[in-house]
Amino acid sequence: MDKIVHSLPVEANANQFWGAARIYTEKPHIVNRRLCGVANLWIGVCHDEYCRSSLISHMSNVMKVRQGAHINSYNCDIEEKQVDNNSESEDSEEQVQTLKKILIQEGFTSTSDNLVESEEEISGAGEDKGKEHLSNVSEATVGGKSIPWQKLAEVKDLKVAIIRKVLPRQLKRYSSLLEVVVIDGRMLQVSFFPEKTGSTQSISPRIHYSFRFTNHDISLTAIIGTEEEIKDNDPNVTWLKQNVLPKLVKWASEVEEDGNVEDRGSLKLVDVQEYNSLYQKLKIKYGQPLVEMWPEVTDPTKFVFEDVAIATYLILLWQQEREKKGQTEYQTFADLGCGNGLLVYILTMEGYKGIGIDLKKRNIWDMFPENVNLKEGVVEPSDKNLFPEFDWLIGNHSDELTPWLPVIAAKSKFTTRFFVIPCCAHDFDCKYRRKTASKSQYSEYLDYVKEVGDICGFEMWQDKLRIPSTKRICLIGQERTYVESEMPRIFKAVEEFIRIRNEANANSLVNQASNGKHETSLQNNARETLDSELWSNNFKAREAIQPVRNCTKLDQTVKEDLISTVVGILMEKKHLVEVPSTENSILKWDRGGSIVLGDLAKRMSPRQLSALKNECGGLQTFLRNHKHIFSTLKGEVSLQVPSPTLMGKVPKNRVKTKQCWFHSNHAQGCPLPSTLCVYAHGQDDLQNNQGP
Numbered sequence: 001m002d003k004i005v006h007s008l009p010v011e012a013n014a015n016q017f018w019g020a021a022r023i024y025t026e027k028p029h030i031v032n033r034r035l036c037g038v039a040n041l042w043i044g045v046c047h048d049e050y051c052r053s054s055l056i057s058h059m060s061n062v063m064k065v066r067q068g069a070h071i072n073s074y075n076c077d078i079e080e081k082q083v084d085n086n087s088e089s090e091d092s093e094e095q096v097q098t099l100k101k102i103l104i105q106e107g108f109t110s111t112s113d114n115l116v117e118s119e120e121e122i123s124g125a126g127e128d129k130g131k132e133h134l135s136n137v138s139e140a141t142v143g144g145k146s147i148p149w150q151k152l153a154e155v156k157d158l159k160v161a162i163i164r165k166v167l168p169r170q171l172k173r174y175s176s177l178l179e180v181v182v183i184d185g186r187m188l189q190v191s192f193f194p195e196k197t198g199s200t201q202s203i204s205p206r207i208h209y210s211f212r213f214t215n216h217d218i219s220l221t222a223i224i225g226t227e228e229e230i231k232d233n234d235p236n237v238t239w240l241k242q243n244v245l246p247k248l249v250k251w252a253s254e255v256e257e258d259g260n261v262e263d264r265g266s267l268k269l270v271d272v273q274e275y276n277s278l279y280q281k282l283k284i285k286y287g288q289p290l291v292e293m294w295p296e297v298t299d300p301t302k303f304v305f306e307d308v309a310i311a312t313y314l315i316l317l318w319q320q321e322r323e324k325k326g327q328t329e330y331q332t333f334a335d336l337g338c339g340n341g342l343l344v345y346i347l348t349m350e351g352y353k354g355i356g357i358d359l360k361k362r363n364i365w366d367m368f369p370e371n372v373n374l375k376e377g378v379v380e381p382s383d384k385n386l387f388p389e390f391d392w393l394i395g396n397h398s399d400e401l402t403p404w405l406p407v408i409a410a411k412s413k414f415t416t417r418f419f420v421i422p423c424c425a426h427d428f429d430c431k432y433r434r435k436t437a438s439k440s441q442y443s444e445y446l447d448y449v450k451e452v453g454d455i456c457g458f459e460m461w462q463d464k465l466r467i468p469s470t471k472r473i474c475l476i477g478q479e480r481t482y483v484e485s486e487m488p489r490i491f492k493a494v495e496e497f498i499r500i501r502n503e504a505n506a507n508s509l510v511n512q513a514s515n516g517k518h519e520t521s522l523q524n525n526a527r528e529t530l531d532s533e534l535w536s537n538n539f540k541a542r543e544a545i546q547p548v549r550n551c552t553k554l555d556q557t558v559k560e561d562l563i564s565t566v567v568g569i570l571m572e573k574k575h576l577v578e579v580p581s582t583e584n585s586i587l588k589w590d591r592g593g594s595i596v597l598g599d600l601a602k603r604m605s606p607r608q609l610s611a612l613k614n615e616c617g618g619l620q621t622f623l624r625n626h627k628h629i630f631s632t633l634k635g636e637v638s639l640q641v642p643s644p645t646l647m648g649k650v651p652k653n654r655v656k657t658k659q660c661w662f663h664s665n666h667a668q669g670c671p672l673p674s675t676l677c678v679y680a681h682g683q684d685d686l687q688n689n690q691g692p
Contacts, residue, residue: 007219012252015259017213020251034203036167037272044108046159158185188213205236266464270316279312295363306467307342331391337398381535388413395420410456423471429538457490579671589671594638644676656687
């Protein structure tokens with residue numbers, strides 16, 4: 001019944017295997033990009049022996065192909081087609097109830113705190129109206145249904161069964177999938193029984209399979225039923241063998257020996273299924289229209305879909321809050337440092353009244369409807385900049401305002417809450433200075449903002465968003481740790497914390513400037529901070545017009561010197577490549593070698609490094625600005641290889657608008673004839689850049 005398909009050696013113990021199995025079971029979307037996540041519907045445990053063959057046989061009958069349905073094997077390379085999710089049910093209530101009965105008959109009992117009895121709970125697949133502590137919710141505990149991984153390490157004969165829904169990322173292309181997972185502590189095995197029904201492409205393998213651990217390897221096993229035969233070249237098996245099994249081996253060798261896995265999951269405070277459904281709706285409603293109308297010079301795909309994701313998260317968080325408090329009226333908000341105003345626009349159009357404030361108006365503001373309230377102005381930390389009329393304060397990459405968000409929220413009103421995404425590290429009155437070498441500055445700064453929230457009397461929650469940004473941790477202050485009558489005590493503690501922090505920053509600057517031999521006006525200002533109108537005399541908001549620091553404003557001689565130096569280093573090695581110069585001929589052209597960015601920087605002169613010091617991104621940004629000369633891929637730099645295929649990809653109004661660097665500077669010249677090169681070969685070949 002079980003057929004071992006493939007096995008890989010591993011140096012790990014049983015606990016580490018459970019740690020690896022936990023990662024794949026709870027977060028299959030790490031391996032499978034078609035998935036959004038999973039929602040657990042029911043969890044049962046069993047301490048006695050059960051008849052595995054009987055269980056498999058009964059489950060196979062429930063999860064088998066419906067009569068007349070056609071199965072497409074799981075293959076990531078298959079062409080994706082749109083499907084109508086209404087054409088087939090996402091999962092069957094009858095199937096869930098039948099699977100529960102089978103598991104109960106085999107000796108599994110519902111975990112005491114996760115009993116699912118009503119049809120409403122099962123169909124909700126994640127509703128938890130009695131949820132008290134959101135900070136304890138994780139992706140694997142949607143609806144309070146938590147897999148007892150720790151017990152598997154402690155109780156060797158424990159078996160766990162999970163009925164769950166596997167959720168697709170793209171709802172228009174895929175349907176969700178019902179799946180049963182059986183974890184056997186005695187056999188050190190985790191088995192997956194996905195539903196095999198439906199005529200659409202699958203979001204995960206449609207075979208029954210398991211992973212089993214021994215003292216020296218992890219094996220992939222195909223679970224063969226009475227009416228099926230699985231071949232070795234089955235695409236489902238191939239995908240599992242190539243993509244999942246190596247990951248399990250890798251994770252098992254990396255997790256701690258006790259099997260504990262650090263929870264780095266995303267969307268811990270909201271229901272993953274609800275998030276994906278709402279995100280897809282908002283993406284269709286706002287995403288593409290905004291991308292098409294985008295008037296700014298920045299990349300619309302990043303900013304638009306990032307703000308759609310943030311809006312989705314906030315809407316679900318606020319919906320959850322209303323359900324918990326029994327309220328129906330939508331929350332109000334103030335977005336401090338709103339930038340392009342996209343988040344304000346989306347939230348407003350979804351029925352949430354609010355305001356966005358930024359020190360500089362953006363072009364896109366004029367394209368929003370009149371009911372989108374955007375204001376140009378400076379928000380400085382003082383009693384004149386409180387927002388008691390709003391329920392929530394938002395800091396979306398709010399830079400120098402980030403540490404002030406908890407303070408402003410605390411002083412605005414006892415019921416004011418805040419949501420902040422820390423990005424650039426700022427302290428109250430200067431840039432944040434790293435204190436601990438064992439942590440990254442980002443991690444340390446997150447801890448600092450959480451400390452500010454704690455001092456302000458908030459119960460701090462942390463979550464990870466699914467946005468196209470490296471800084472995607474959000475911090476939330478929703479509940480207070482004190483009663484309203486204690487506000488004066490909290491305010492006094494906050495003011496003292498700010499004073500001490502500002503004095504420490506002032507002393508640090510003095511020591512840097514004069515080794516601490518004398519006191520400066522900066523120290524005096526810090527001591528008088530709270531006697532002034534501002535909560536910090538040394539707070540300085542950004543200028544409305546920021547200097548351009550993307551290497552484009554470097555002096556031309558500096559640019560030429562940097563290009564010459566980098567090319568000289570790359571051409572120290574010879575690397576001939578074949579370039580099709582005409583339809584019938586191929587030219588061997590010297591591309592030169594490649595070098596890691598860090599090693600390249602070490603070979604630059606102090607004068608060159610100094611010129612790049614104040615530019616955002618430095619050397620890497622400079623090289624990417626000259627992508628017609630250099631290729632930067634996975635941290636390595638090499639010369640770009642001119643290609644005739646570019647001619648068909650570049651808009652006509654951009655062809656021949658820039659001189660071909662290789663034509664004028666490479667020892668062999670450009671390997672392409674002028675007719676095939678996007679760039680101009682000489683002044684006569686240069687076109688006027690005035691296209692439609």
